[in-house]
Amino acid sequence: MLSLGSQFPTFKKTAVVSLEKGNEFYDITSEDHKNNDKWMVMFWWPKDFTFVCPTEIAAFNTKVSDFADRDTILIGASTDSEFVHLAWRKDHEDLRGLKFPMLADTSKSLAEELGILEANEKIAYRVTYIVDPQGIIRWVSANDLSVGRNVDEVIRVLDALQTDELCPCNWKAGEETLSV
Template identity: 60%
Template sequence: MSRILSIAQPFPKFSVSAVISLEPGKEFATLSNENINGKWAVFFFWPLDFTFVCPTEIVEFNKSIKQFHDRDAELYGVSTDSQYVHLAWRKHNDDLRNLEIPMLADNKKELSEALGILHPIEKVPLRATFIIDPEGVIRWVAANDLSVGRNVKEVLRVLDALQTDELCPCNWEKGQATLK
């Protein structure tokens, strides 16, 4: 496994198909760095579609989408399954039908490899989360092993802290004093 890209590094160039809708004829779009230029972005990766932990995370991110949008941040979910597998999963999983988050298909594994997040044995993405600033620079990275889901509230807390552009103490939450 290559090294995971980290803080202060540019988010890699990418262009992939994504599922953005269940409406016939409007299911797919190509998304790239152009979609995130000038915006905060959160990319969260999961190992495989049609599994057990993954939909719990995707659903939780989707429930929180308004909170991310209130922070001028876009959410992007990614796995190495194809856009067709993503679409089938959305159609057959009641919890994913009304998903508002694009499901990016990194089926060539180019983005996952560039980020260094492929599991060394399974060759699927770790449960990695990246917060990207409006200049396209990685500002936060977290990666969990395949069996452990992440905490969406922590992603929001870190995004809030990064957006203050101030020093934030341990356990800081939005609305609390920053350090001077």
């Protein structure tokens, strides 16, 4: 699995960005956040039309403004196609109003380069990356397929990384950082 200090891979993928006819799809690249001097959080889920995944996606959606406030682009991703993503968004009430793109890695090339494919089905593990504006992976977290992640923890770690200071255990935004 690609980890801390590594350059996030270069990619160009189609994503679902809207339910509006004719504006459903948009190409996203690895340069989008760098060109805007923003951080990127990319979180992966195994399959559309499953059970744990929509709870996570909906939880990230409730925090979209928190990521935007931190100059961070939020991207959700799986190895399903953009058409499956679109159908799922239309079908699932909690996904209709998503405010972030659902990236389709149908070739599995990005997931493979990241090293996050499960061996048997070749689906992505529940992995979350925080990538700085230079494209360097600063945090990665992986969950078993059956366990959802904690969006507040992703935000807490993003806050800590953006201080560019030493942050003690359980540190939260607004608390003192450590002095050397």
